[in-house]
Amino acid sequence: MNVLKQKIAVLLLAALLLTCLCGCGGETPAGDNSDAAVTVTDMMGREVTLDEPATKIVALTASVCEILYALDAGDTLVGRGEYCNYPAEVLEVTSVQSGYDTNIEQIIALQPQVLLMADMAQDDAQIAQLEAAGIKVVVCDAQNIAEVYDSIKLIGELVGKQDKASAVVADMQATFDEVAQNAADNSDKTVYFEVSPLQYGLWTAGADTFMNEICAMLGAKNCFDDVSGWAEISEEQVLQRNPDYIVTITMYFGDGPTPQEEILSRAGWQNVTAVKNGAILSLQNDELSRPAPRLAEGARLLHDFLLGAE
Amino acid sequence: MNKRLDKVRWWEYLGFGGVFMAVLCLCVCVGSVNIPLSETVTVISNALLRQPQPEGLAPAIILTVRLPRVLCVALTGAALSLAGAAMQGLLKNPLADGSTLGVSSGAALGAVIAIAFGLNFSAVPFAGTMIMAILFALGSLLIILGLAYKLDYSLATNTIILIGVIYSMFVSSAMSVIVTFAADKVQQITFWTMGSLQGSSYENAAVLAAVLLVCGGVLLASAQELNAFAVGEDNARHIGVNVRRTKLVVLITVSVLIGVCVSIGGTIAFVGLVTPHMVRMIVGPNHRRLLPSSLFGGAVFLLLADLVARILLNPQELPIGVVTSLVGAVVFVFIFYNTRKGQ
Numbered sequence: 001m002n003v004l005k006q007k008i009a010v011l012l013l014a015a016l017l018l019t020c021l022c023g024c025g026g027e028t029p030a031g032d033n034s035d036a037a038v039t040v041t042d043m044m045g046r047e048v049t050l051d052e053p054a055t056k057i058v059a060l061t062a063s064v065c066e067i068l069y070a071l072d073a074g075d076t077l078v079g080r081g082e083y084c085n086y087p088a089e090v091l092e093v094t095s096v097q098s099g100y101d102t103n104i105e106q107i108i109a110l111q112p113q114v115l116l117m118a119d120m121a122q123d124d125a126q127i128a129q130l131e132a133a134g135i136k137v138v139v140c141d142a143q144n145i146a147e148v149y150d151s152i153k154l155i156g157e158l159v160g161k162q163d164k165a166s167a168v169v170a171d172m173q174a175t176f177d178e179v180a181q182n183a184a185d186n187s188d189k190t191v192y193f194e195v196s197p198l199q200y201g202l203w204t205a206g207a208d209t210f211m212n213e214i215c216a217m218l219g220a221k222n223c224f225d226d227v228s229g230w231a232e233i234s235e236e237q238v239l240q241r242n243p244d245y246i247v248t249i250t251m252y253f254g255d256g257p258t259p260q261e262e263i264l265s266r267a268g269w270q271n272v273t274a275v276k277n278g279a280i281l282s283l284q285n286d287e288l289s290r291p292a293p294r295l296a297e298g299a300r301l302l303h304d305f306l307l308g309a310e
Numbered sequence: 311m312n313k314r315l316d317k318v319r320w321w322e323y324l325g326f327g328g329v330f331m332a333v334l335c336l337c338v339c340v341g342s343v344n345i346p347l348s349e350t351v352t353v354i355s356n357a358l359l360r361q362p363q364p365e366g367l368a369p370a371i372i373l374t375v376r377l378p379r380v381l382c383v384a385l386t387g388a389a390l391s392l393a394g395a396a397m398q399g400l401l402k403n404p405l406a407d408g409s410t411l412g413v414s415s416g417a418a419l420g421a422v423i424a425i426a427f428g429l430n431f432s433a434v435p436f437a438g439t440m441i442m443a444i445l446f447a448l449g450s451l452l453i454i455l456g457l458a459y460k461l462d463y464s465l466a467t468n469t470i471i472l473i474g475v476i477y478s479m480f481v482s483s484a485m486s487v488i489v490t491f492a493a494d495k496v497q498q499i500t501f502w503t504m505g506s507l508q509g510s511s512y513e514n515a516a517v518l519a520a521v522l523l524v525c526g527g528v529l530l531a532s533a534q535e536l537n538a539f540a541v542g543e544d545n546a547r548h549i550g551v552n553v554r555r556t557k558l559v560v561l562i563t564v565s566v567l568i569g570v571c572v573s574i575g576g577t578i579a580f581v582g583l584v585t586p587h588m589v590r591m592i593v594g595p596n597h598r599r600l601l602p603s604s605l606f607g608g609a610v611f612l613l614l615a616d617l618v619a620r621i622l623l624n625p626q627e628l629p630i631g632v633v634t635s636l637v638g639a640v641v642f643v644f645i646f647y648n649t650r651k652g653q
Contacts, residue, residue, distance in 0.1 A: 085494065097490075199439075200498065201506030201627065227626050234342035235508055236371050237625040251497065253428045267511060268374025271367075 040157050043119065043140040050113060050136060053160030058107050058135075060098040060117040063142070065090045066292035067152050070168050073159040079110040081117075086285065086294075102126065108133045114158060116140065142291035144213055145176070151291065168293050175296035176217060179303035183219025186306050191215050192223040192243035192274070193288075197250045197262055201232050211247070211288045214299045220245070220306055239272060245306060246274040247281045249289060258282065281305040317598045326606040330384075337380045337613050342624050343371055382510035383616040383630075384609040385518035386571045387581055389525070391608020392601060393564045394582025395589070396529045399536035399597050400560050402543075403471060407583040408568035411470070411561075412477035416450025417443040417572035419481045422499055426492035439502075440517075440573035447569025450477065451561060466543075507575045507616065507630060514574050521570045525563045526605065532560055533597040540595065578612070578631050580638025585611045587645050 039049045058079035059065050065084040068074055074089060081098030084090050094110060097103040098117070104126055107115055112135055119141045127137050138158065142148045149169045156165025193211045195203040205211040206227035215222045223241040224233055250259040257265065259282045269275045287298030318326075339350050345368050353372045356363050363369040390408065397406040408414040420442035423429070429438035454473050462469040489496055535556045538546035547553050571578070586600065589607035593599045612630075615637060619628040 082490070083496070196497065196501040198509035199506075200501035201508045201629065203501065224625065232506075232508075232627045232629065233625050234620060234627050235375050236341050236343040239370055239375065240343045240367055242367075251494070253495075266509075268370040271370060 038157055038160070040138065040154055042138045042154070043142075043151075046137075046139065048114075048136045048138055050158070054112075054114045054158050056110075056112045057114045057116060057159070058096065058110055058112040059084065060096070060102065060115070062086065062286070063151075063290045063292040064116045064140075064155065065093075066290065066294060067155050067168075068159070070293040071152070071156055071159060071161045071164045073155075073161055073164075076159055078112050079107060086290075104129050108135065111135075114138055116155070116158075143208065145172075145210070145295065148172075148291045148293075148295065152293065172293055172296040176299060179299050180217050180219075182303065182307060183217070186219035189220040189245060189306055190223050190241065190243045191220050191245045191247060191302075191306070192238060192241070194246060194248040194250060194259075194263070195230055197248075197259065198235065198266060202235055202238065203230055204233050205229075205289075206231055209289075210291065210295055210298075214288060214295065214302060217299065218303055218306060239268065242271075242273055244273045244277075245279045245281070246272075247283060247288070247302065247305070249283050249286070252282065252284060279305075316596065318593070318602050322593075322603075326603060330606050330610055333610050333613050334380060334384060337383070337617050338372065338376055340617060340621065341371070341376050342620055342627075343367065345371060378512045378515055379507055379510045379616075380613065381512075381515040382518060382574060383507055383612050385515060385522055386507070386575050386578065387585070387608040387610070387612025388605040389518065389522050389567045389571050389608070390578065390581040391585040391589070391604045391611070392522075392526055392529055393567045394608075395586035395597070395600055395604040396532070396536060396560050397564055397582070398586055399540050399600075400557060401470060402540060404587065405583070406471065408564065409478065409577070409579065409583075410474050411564070412450050412454055412474040412481065413447050413565040413568045414572055414577050415478040415481040416453075417447035417569045418503070418577050419485055420444070420446025420449075420569075421502060421573060421576075422485050422488055425498050425502055426488045426495050428495075440570075443573030444566070444569040447565045447572065448562075450481075451565040453477065455558075455561065502576060508627065510574065518570060518574060521566060525567045528559060528563045530601050532556060533601050536560070536597040536601075540597065576631065579635045580642070581608055581612055581615075581634055584638040584642050584645075588641065591645070 037049055037051055038053055039047060041047050055076050056078045057068065057076045059068060059077060060081035062081065062084040065074075065077065065080050066086055068077060069087050069090065074087075077090065077093045079096045080090055080093045082095045083098065084093075084095075096106040096110070102117070107130065114136045115130055116138050117140075119139050130137050138154075140151055140154065142151045149172070152169050153162070153165050156162045193205040193209075193215075195205055204224045204227070206222070206224045206229055208229055212222045212225055216225075223238070223243045224231070227233060246263060248259045248263065250262075252258050260278075260280045263269065263280055264275055264278070266275075274280060281301070283298065283301065285294075287294050287301060338354075339345075339347055349364070349368045350372055353363060353369050354377075355361075357369075357373055363373075394407045397408070397411060398404060400406070403410075421439045423446075424438040424442035429442060454470065454477055457473050458469045461473075485499075489499055492499070535546065535551050538549055538551045539553075539556070543553060546556075568582075585608045586604050588611070589603045590600055592607075593603045612634070615633040616630050619630045619633045622628060
């Protein structure tokens with residue numbers, strides 16, 4: 001029973017991480033005419049052709065929903081994955097079960113033209129079922145900022161908003177360029193990213209995460225860039241690596257100590273530089289964990305935090 | 311039965327205690343961050359003598375991270391193993407364990423509900439999780455026993471195990487439902503379910519120690535009755551054991567132990583199942599020897615498992631349940647195979 005539970009927990013976690021980390025990416029062949037057929041190549045290298053830009057979309061990942069709203073195409077959403085929560089309007093869209101137990105029946109009932117999803121638990125049989133029901137499946141999975149740009153452009157193609165997509169990408173690039181200018185000021189700073197609080201075991205974001213990429217862009221060093229992806233790490237190591245700054249994305253639900261207070265109150269942490277200086281940033285809205293346009297906002301928050309919290 | 315093997319002899323206690331202390335010291339001295347032995351000894355002796363601590367990382371790591379965790383791990387291992395040994399004797403079933411009874415799952419459900427609905431009592435962080443886990447462990451026990459009474463007044467072993475397994479499944483589904491409703495808390499729930507003894511505090515260790523003292527005392531005092539059960543429930547009844555009362559006392563004690571352990575460290579698989587078997591191979595099946603020895607066996611087993619979890623992938627940590635399940639499953643198959651082959 002417990003072994004099974006452990007397995008389920010691992011799968012759940014995997015699904016969760018994918019939900020958080022995966023988005024949409026891929027090649028975007030030319031095709032600026034929004035009246036004509038749209039052909040895109042998704043992240044799995046599959047070519048998908050639509051007769052016209054999509055007007056009914058089901059998106060399973062939170063990042064895709066964010067991108068659609070950023071492109072002013074939120075009205076194309078007829079269904080969303082259950083964990084999509086930004087912007088607030090998206091909560092009014094019908095929710096479907098996503099991830100490990102993606103509910104194919106629910107998706108077919110919504111009759112979308114396109115299903116946007118990340119490469120996770122869906123197997124070939126499920127994709128075949130969807131295609132048989134006339135739903136085009138676009139698989140996508142942005143792992144770094146360059147792929148986020150690709151995914152925004154890809155979704156722009158799908159909904160016929162290429163210009164808006166280019167503008168969003170240019171906006172992001174401009175923000176990143178701006179915050180990267182001060183990189184030299186951060187060169188000796190170390191940052192520890194906390195994903196779950198001590199009580200549940202410390203999880204951090206290592207190499208190959210957006211937090212790590214943006215941290216490097218800002219010139220600072222992620223304390224745990226020697227581990228890959230999201231990983232449970234040892235509390236002793238955090239104390240030894242003695243980060244100058246702590247960024248926590250632990251959710252705060254309004255009662256008990258806030259994430260900052262909880263970190264400040266930890267026994268044995270009082271000599272950690274970040275705790276001594278109170279240099280703890282709590283990000284509550286997934287700004288640094290989702291492959292979506294808000295990464296730029298997250299980068300700016302981190303930039304201001306690193307330069308302002310001294 | 312050999313008269314002399316009726317209880318643990320003093321030199322055996324000395325031996326078990328020695329092994330336990332050795333492993334305990336090893337676990338305090340070895341960890342993710344390498345601290346020289348001499349410094350470790352200095353820090354601990356300074357702490358004991360109330361001397362000022364040296365500068366540097368060592369005091370924080372040894373005294374606030376490693377020592378409380380190692381204590382919690384040892385106490386959890388001892389408690390789970392004792393609970394498993396008592397359950398196996400009572401139910402005369404080698405597969406009996408907190409999870410078979412449904413108490414672990416019940417406790418986990420309580421904790422998940424506390425997380426999902428943000429139940430927090432007072433300003434103490436995570437107190438809600440602990441109280442709910444204990445309440446649900448007891449509640450689960452009442453449901454399981456209540457059902458068992460309705461079906462079968464004598465509380466037959468098979469009935470309890472069957473209801474326990476079904477109850478565990480029911481609880482798993484209930485947890486999935488809660489996860490669906492509290493989608494925004496799925497992250498916390500997932501991390502919690504993985505089980506972790508990171509962040510253990512001296513308060514946790516004190517709670518565990520107090521509970522183990524009381525419940526362990528009750529269970530050890532029931533060793534003779536458990537011996538009678540091991541021969542058979544009818545036998546126990548015939549030689550004058552109050553069968554129902556003994557069952558109730560043991561079951562309630564075990565669920566308190568498990569509820570507290572789950573609330574502090576999450577569900578840790580296989581400890582209660584496997585260590586009593588290993589210990590039985592060393593000291594034999596007499597519960598007056600088995601129960602006290604299981605305390606040491608469980609503590610040593612979980613300490614070593616936790617050590618592996620802490621240092622194997624340094625700087626990363628493995629969830630402790632993964633280690634106990636891996637080691638436990640292999641050891642279990644080995645024991646099972648050998649026992650069957652011998653027959």
